[in-house]
Amino acid sequence: MDIVSPEKRSRMMAGIKGKNTKPELVVRKLVHGMGLRYRLHRKDLPGSPDLVFSRLKKVIFVHGCFWHRHPGCRFAYTPKSNTPFWLEKLEGNMRRDTLTLAALDALGWQVLIVWECEVSDLSALTRKVRLFLEVDH
Incomplete structure (x- = not known):
């Protein structure tokens, strides 16, 4: 049983961002501090990677552990309420x-996944x- 109303839960879930998250900003600041420049969320690449290093043909995704199921x-x-919905x-x-990873690999791109907990x-x-x-450096 959820401890908040369905309406409040809906508002809470709607407020979760997909871009410019706190973990993503940490990674961007780190990479920028290394003197590297990158493009953000290139829509012409599969999955619109969070950071794109075109010259290196490398991309970084910053994944939320919950949303992308970080193993271990x-x-x-898995949420206790509405479990079938969440599993699907x-x-x-x-x-x-x-x-997305297979498509990027087929295009010759190397991928790094940084997990939120990292x-x-x-x-x-x-x-x-x-x-x-x-x-x-």
Whole structure:
């Protein structure tokens, strides 16, 4: 049983952003601080990646652990109410992600997924992003 009314839950869910999220802003600031420049949400690429490095032919997606089902993450839980709806919704997100990654791979793009829970450890995140982008700084 949900602890808030259906109307309030609907307003809460409608307020969740898909672009310019706090985790995405952390990654953008980190990459910018490395001296790298990027494009945002290129609609001509499958999945409209969050950060696009055209010259390197690399993209970064910043995924929410809940919405994209981060394996083993405590934030990737299944809601207790309306469970069939949520399972269908979240599994649909995962199927779409799989198709997006395959399409980008077919176009010759390399992909890095940064999970929402990873942005709290900036040193580990910096290493991960540097390794992916091969930044020597």
